Amino acid sequence: MIDSKHSGFSSCETNSYVTRETSVSITTTERHQQKQFPDPNQSSKSxxxxxxxxxxxxWVKQDYADNYTDTSFLSQLKRNSTVVTYSYWRLFRDFSLIGMHLSVIMSVILVFYGIYALNWDPVRPTIVSTITTFVGFVIYALTLKIRRNRELINLQRRKIEQLSKHRSVSPFSRPNSPLSQSSTDTLDGNLNNFNNRNVSRHDLNLEKYxxxxxxxxxxxxxxxxxxxxLHLLTLSPVLKSLTNSSASDSIWAISAWLCFLNMLFNDYVIDFPRVSRVSSLNSVDDQDLLKRKYKSSNLSKNIALSNAIVLASRLNSNLSAFCYILFSIEVCxxxxxxNNFTxxxxxxxxxTIQLASIVFGVDYSMYRIFGLGWMACWVCLQLLIVVAGPFYFLALQKYKDELQGPWDTAHPVVKSF
Structure with missing residues (x-):
């Protein structure tokens, strides 16, 4: 009985085990079939x-709304990447040029007022300005000559170094050359003569570099x-009587507008362009120097000359008109x-010496002519431009908003009918 019981129990277990194994095999086959042949409804849902x-x-149709904004939309945006940041002292130096030009204009007005109203001798300020101009011309010529000779020496030294380097890598100067000693000496002598001719020829052509x-x-x-x-001396009687038929109030108004335009259209040069030189001097005859010469505007100088002619027409004598126009040409x-050259x-x-001389000289002259009140107003105007101007310019920097990104720049297209 025990054996029968045990045998019955074992048969039940075997039957259940078989059913489990068959069910597992069925489920695995179903999974394989689902992997091989997926349900189209489930795949569309996923x-x-x-x-x-x-x-x-x-232009691509996407699964997003029209007003959708992705987090990577402005990832490549650059803000104010090319905006130059300025310091106060650099702006102070730049704004001081405006103050210096105002002092130059005021010096011309003060000399005219002294000759016209205070009966100054017109020859004295003209002699002072002429002597100063002559000294400046001597400094200008000597400085140009020294700098040009120094640059020419550097170019000659550079060319000699290039020729010596070319001589050192020449195949005729190798010690293990298969040529004979006599032929090597002959070729070396010819090469030296050729290099000497090139050096002398290049020395003559280096000036264009x-x-x-x-x-x-x-x-x-x-x-x-x-x-x-001589032209000014000849035309001074004509220039003196140029505005005899005009009222003095009209002349003062025209002069004021000309001074304002002179200040407005003056070429305040801040950064001078650097002149680039070619990197190699091997072929002097074929290469040209790449120069970007600075060309200053003469509009303000012509306006200053017009102002001098207008004011000189109100003076009393031909000598006064001649001296005043000459003084204005030399100063303005x-x-x-x-100053641009320096x-x-x-x-x-x-x-700095030139700036301090012209500014303090005009301030002292205004104090001697008009008194302390007008001098204080003039100094306050200069301080407002030179000291407060850079602060205002720095305050405007926060409004700069330059955006750069990978997109193309939009250019307007004008369609003609």
């Missing part, structure tokens, strides 16, 4: 829930200056050119 990544393309302008011709400058003086025409050569101490 595809609906799985979205493709968003693309920054307007110089970035500094050539110094002025002294005889030509003297002849041009003498010609201008030649002094800005010389700043281009980076003579900052000399520029």
């Amino acid at each position: 595809h609906k829930h799985r979205k493709r990544p968003w693309k920054k393309l307007l 110089l970035t500094e302008p050539s110094p002025p011709d002294h005889f030509g400058t003297f002849k041009s200056s003498l010609l201008i003086l 025409g030649l002094f800005p050119i010389f 700043r281009r050569c980076q003579f900052w101490k000399f520029h």
